[in-house]
Amino acid sequence: MKRHMIVLLILSLFLTGCWDKRELNELAITVAMGIDKVEDEFQLTAQVVVPSEVSMKQSSGRSPVTLFQAKGETVYEALRKMTISSPRKIYPGHLRMLVIGEELAQEGIGESLELLSRDWELRSDFYVVVAKDKTAAEILNVSTPIESIPANKMFNTLKTSENSWSATKGITLDDLISDLISDGQNPVLSGIYITGNEESGSSKQNVESITPSAQILYDYLAVFNKDKLVGWLTERESIGYNYITNSIKTTVTSVSCPEKGKASIEVIQFKSDMKGKINKGEPEVDVNIQVEGNVGSVECHINLKEPVTIEELEKIYEKEVKESIDQTIETAQKQYKTDIFGFGQAIHRSNPKTWKKIKEQWDEKFTDMVVNVEVDLKLRRTGTVNKSFLKSLQE
Amino acid sequence: MRFFKRKNTKKSISAIPSQYQAVDPIQKDALKTSLQENIQTIKYTLGASTDIVFREIRIGKEGSINAGIIYTDGLTDTTSLQEFILETLMLDIKEVELQKKITTGENLISLLKDLALKVGEIKEVTTLELLYNGLLSGDTVLLIDGYAQGLLISNKQWVERGVTEPVAQTVVRGPREGFSENLRVNTALIRRKIKDPNLWMESKIIGTRTKTNIEIMYINGVANDKIVKELHLRLDRIEIDGILESGNIEELIEDDAYSPFPTIFNTERPDVVAAALLEGRIAILVDGTPFVLIVPALFVQFFQASEDYYQRADISSFIRLLRFGSFGISLLAPALFIAITTFHQTMLPPALLISLTAQREGVPFPAFFEALLMELTFEILREAGVRMPRSIGSAMSIVGAFVIGTAAVEAGVISAAMVIIVSITAIASFVSPTYDIAIAVRLLRFGFMGLAATFGLFGITVGLIALILHLCSIRSFGIPYMSPLAPFNISDQKDTFIRLPKWKMFTRPRLINQQNIVRQQDSTSAKPQPPKNEE
Numbered sequence: 055m056k057r058h059m060i061v062l063l064i065l066s067l068f069l070t071g072c073w074d075k076r077e078l079n080e081l082a083i084t085v086a087m088g089i090d091k092v093e094d095e096f097q098l099t100a101q102v103v104v105p106s107e108v109s110m111k112q113s114s115g116r117s118p119v120t121l122f123q124a125k126g127e128t129v130y131e132a133l134r135k136m137t138i139s140s141p142r143k144i145y146p147g148h149l150r151m152l153v154i155g156e157e158l159a160q161e162g163i164g165e166s167l168e169l170l171s172r173d174w175e176l177r178s179d180f181y182v183v184v185a186k187d188k189t190a191a192e193i194l195n196v197s198t199p200i201e202s203i204p205a206n207k208m209f210n211t212l213k214t215s216e217n218s219w220s221a222t223k224g225i226t227l228d229d230l231i232s233d234l235i236s237d238g239q240n241p242v243l244s245g246i247y248i249t250g251n252e253e254s255g256s257s258k259q260n261v262e263s264i265t266p267s268a269q270i271l272y273d274y275l276a277v278f279n280k281d282k283l284v285g286w287l288t289e290r291e292s293i294g295y296n297y298i299t300n301s302i303k304t305t306v307t308s309v310s311c312p313e314k315g316k317a318s319i320e321v322i323q324f325k326s327d328m329k330g331k332i333n334k335g336e337p338e339v340d341v342n343i344q345v346e347g348n349v350g351s352v353e354c355h356i357n358l359k360e361p362v363t364i365e366e367l368e369k370i371y372e373k374e375v376k377e378s379i380d381q382t383i384e385t386a387q388k389q390y391k392t393d394i395f396g397f398g399q400a401i402h403r404s405n406p407k408t409w410k411k412i413k414e415q416w417d418e419k420f421t422d423m424v425v426n427v428e429v430d431l432k433l434r435r436t437g438t439v440n441k442s443f444l445k446s447l448q449e
Numbered sequence: 450m451r452f453f454k455r456k457n458t459k460k461s462i463s464a465i466p467s468q469y470q471a472v473d474p475i476q477k478d479a480l481k482t483s484l485q486e487n488i489q490t491i492k493y494t495l496g497a498s499t500d501i502v503f504r505e506i507r508i509g510k511e512g513s514i515n516a517g518i519i520y521t522d523g524l525t526d527t528t529s530l531q532e533f534i535l536e537t538l539m540l541d542i543k544e545v546e547l548q549k550k551i552t553t554g555e556n557l558i559s560l561l562k563d564l565a566l567k568v569g570e571i572k573e574v575t576t577l578e579l580l581y582n583g584l585l586s587g588d589t590v591l592l593i594d595g596y597a598q599g600l601l602i603s604n605k606q607w608v609e610r611g612v613t614e615p616v617a618q619t620v621v622r623g624p625r626e627g628f629s630e631n632l633r634v635n636t637a638l639i640r641r642k643i644k645d646p647n648l649w650m651e652s653k654i655i656g657t658r659t660k661t662n663i664e665i666m667y668i669n670g671v672a673n674d675k676i677v678k679e680l681h682l683r684l685d686r687i688e689i690d691g692i693l694e695s696g697n698i699e700e701l702i703e704d705d706a707y708s709p710f711p712t713i714f715n716t717e718r719p720d721v722v723a724a725a726l727l728e729g730r731i732a733i734l735v736d737g738t739p740f741v742l743i744v745p746a747l748f749v750q751f752f753q754a755s756e757d758y759y760q761r762a763d764i765s766s767f768i769r770l771l772r773f774g775s776f777g778i779s780l781l782a783p784a785l786f787i788a789i790t791t792f793h794q795t796m797l798p799p800a801l802l803i804s805l806t807a808q809r810e811g812v813p814f815p816a817f818f819e820a821l822l823m824e825l826t827f828e829i830l831r832e833a834g835v836r837m838p839r840s841i842g843s844a845m846s847i848v849g850a851f852v853i854g855t856a857a858v859e860a861g862v863i864s865a866a867m868v869i870i871v872s873i874t875a876i877a878s879f880v881s882p883t884y885d886i887a888i889a890v891r892l893l894r895f896g897f898m899g900l901a902a903t904f905g906l907f908g909i910t911v912g913l914i915a916l917i918l919h920l921c922s923i924r925s926f927g928i929p930y931m932s933p934l935a936p937f938n939i940s941d942q943k944d945t946f947i948r949l950p951k952w953k954m955f956t957r958p959r960l961i962n963q964q965n966i967v968r969q970q971d972s973t974s975a976k977p978q979p980p981k982n983e984e
Contacts, residue, residue, distance in 0.1 A: 075791045075792060079812065083803060103806075105804075105807035106807050109803075
């Protein structure tokens with residue numbers, strides 16, 4: 055009898071199984087999500103993959119992704135409500151991009167992120183970006199060449215540009231939340247916008263021509279104070295921001311030659327060190343930037359064989375970069391009054407006791423604190439030619 | 450409730466056969482002195498079977514002594530019967546022995562045996578039982594009127610398959626001979642490899658009706674005595690009417706009857722048996738089958754092919770790791786696929802997920818059912834391939850390839866990814882050098898698929914834990930099945946997942962062999978070296 059019961063109990067285990075089973079073709083694989091604020095409600099846009107269109111074999115020429123939209127008082131409500139238009143349940147496990155509408159960003163993004171950080175299905179390795187001058191829905195409504203899934207294009211573009219141009223910054227949900235909750239650091243997000251004729255952006259024709267009539271691109275970093283968007287950095291300032299926060303991998307910077315003309319320096323090794331200190335009771339931060347670079351191109355008449363020329367180039371670069379960094383700091387201090395660099399954290403690390411005292415007035419302290427920037431460039435290689443052919447061209 | 454009661458009824462069933470098994474009382478009878486009476490009894494018992502030949506002759510100087518020759522047609526070499534038995538009896542001894550018999554009063558039977566018959570193996574028999582045993586295994590019986598004794602003259606010969614290349618266990622490099630159905634040929638094949646006086650054979654006859662000859666073979670002083678004794682005990686316990694293949698023996702003496710894993714190794718290669726004997730294992734040879742049993746058998750042994758030891762050590766180690774990997778694949782691949790695609794989609798890279806989803810578009814079945822369908826189709830094809838006549842094999846493989854591969858996918862019934870998974874599983878299951886471990890996995894695979902479909906990876910993990918617990922709990926003739934992994938033995942790792950070069954293997958497996966563990970002395974000279982420069 056006892057064994058009988060055990061067998062029954064084991065068999066009953068199998069009856070409970072399968073409840074959270076989902077076949078692959080019951081999923082609406084959502085690769086990008088957009089959140090906007092429309093009339094006090096969250097408007098959620100989901101970019102869902104149409105699998106048969108993505109695979110090479112079965113493709114019949116329809117769009118590889120489709121959009122579903124729903125409104126709700128909370129993001130979660132909107133997400134579930136989406137099933138009224140979607141044939142399958144939204145599956146956000148493979149989300150690549152989260153686009154936040156500019157309007158919502160100005161009002162504050164905190165509430166809308168709560169679900170995304172809580173839900174178990176989401177991996178938090180997707181990038182968060184802000185739609186500049188547009189709603190998130192409009193951004194998600196543009197078809198893209200090369201990468202047929204627009205979310206992948208956004209993801210990869212951000213990744214490559216972050217690595218090799220460094221005016222953007224890929225920030226995942228984890229980074230964003232950690233920036234939001236830490237004292238003495240305010241978040242930035244990359245901005246995304248559309249150029250060209252966005253009316254035709256959503257149609258398949260957009261990608262059928264060589265030059266798409268509408269394109270998505272990144273530029274500018276969005277500056278936040280707490281969770282509210284306060285403004286944008288220019289491209290130059292964005293690079294400056296990345297210089298300060300040690301988030302440059304490689305980039306190319308053009309510098310003026312001693313005489314007229316331009317040269318460009320390719321950054322190959324980069325390290326930036328931020329140290330806080332208290333000088334006469336006032337917080338101060340030293341930013342020490344060490345760069346190794348190559349001479350990328352020389353579009354002026356200098357002789358790279360001379361060590362003096364190299365030194366001169368280094369000096370110019372150091373000066374120009376320092377200027378642009380100072381410019382960035384000034385913008386943050388004077389214009390936006392928000393510590394996006396994490397100077398507060400640097401103070402917190404070096405002088406925890408003082409930090410506790412000044413923590414409350416940090417916003418004011420930040421605006422007129424002294425930041426000492428030092429840039430040190432070492433040029434390593436000059437490429438395969440010593441003397442630019444431009445010189446012979448003129449003679 | 451009935452299911453559980455069966456245990457009790459079982460006992461009473463096992464009690465019954467002993468009545469039937471009791472040997473026919475007639476057979477126990479001793480031979481009579483009267484030749485006619487003996488022949489009548491034999492004819493009566495054998496039911497006048499047409500292959501038994503009775504030949505009555507008269508021998509002696511005046512032909513005064515009646516004698517009878519009985520043999521089984523087809524099992525006896527008739528040429529030697531004529532030349533060495535009939536000719537001797539009827540011509541050669543006419544003069545000699547009668548006088549002797551009269552003068553000395555000696556027994557004519559032992560006289561013939563000792564002086565006259567020019568045959569190697571002759572036995573005296575006094576009971577009918579032994580007489581039948583000899584007669585039906587091909588011996589010639591000689592009975593003489595007036596003696597309650599008979600002679601069993603061994604001149605067996607029958608048609609048999611010669612020593613051919615093994616079919617089930619092939620190698621690229623290594624001996625090409627395989628065992629045949631003849632027990633003596635098989636023992637000879639092993640003798641030829643190990644010419645050690647300590648290679649002992651002990652024979653048994655099992656099966657009340659088939660009277661199958663069985664040889665237990667081991668190297669005395671190397672094999673573990675306790676295991677030899679245990680093996681004898683287990684073999685003696687068998688009371689059955691017939692043994693037709695070593696598989697029958699295997700089932701009757703194995704340690705864990707309900708385990709899907711084999712605890713007795715079998716092979717049709719003499720070199721494998723020889724290697725096992727040298728390691729201290731014991732071989733059981735059964736007459737009538739080329740498959741020789743080897744005990745004790747360990748889990749890792751089923752992943753070791755004889756070729757591993759003939760090839761270079763590095764490639765052998767790699768291939769052996771590959772086999773363990775394939776074992777894992779053939780056990781888990783469909784289950785993992787089901788679990789990941791129905792429960793843990795998050796684990797897949799986005800591009801792969803989209804590609805898999807695209808393939809599944811329009812597939813009507815859930816992944817589990819799809820996998821089950823494909824696995825069953827494969828099992829059917831496989832079974833058909835084994836059973837059907839060779840000549841239509843190619844026809845079936847074409848149909849099989851079309852059914853499984855192309856048509857099912859094109860019709861959208863099955864997703865292409867599933868075909869890939871099932872094919873990989875099938876191919877991986879063929880990698881194991883022994884068939885036994887591959888078929889153990891066949892059934893377990895379905896179990897894991899069921900677990901995966903109900904509980905996902907969690908179910909697979911629980912299943913694996915249960916499987917490992919089971920594997921660690923079973924023993925083969927007292928040796929833990931998972932040794933040398935559990936219990937762990939560092940010195941036996943030389944020949945487990947990898948194989949070290951021969952010059953690094955100094956000892957026999959530790960647990961099998963408790964005595965005489967050294968295989969190679971002098972560890973410094975074992976490694977081959979170029980000659981040193983002498984100046």
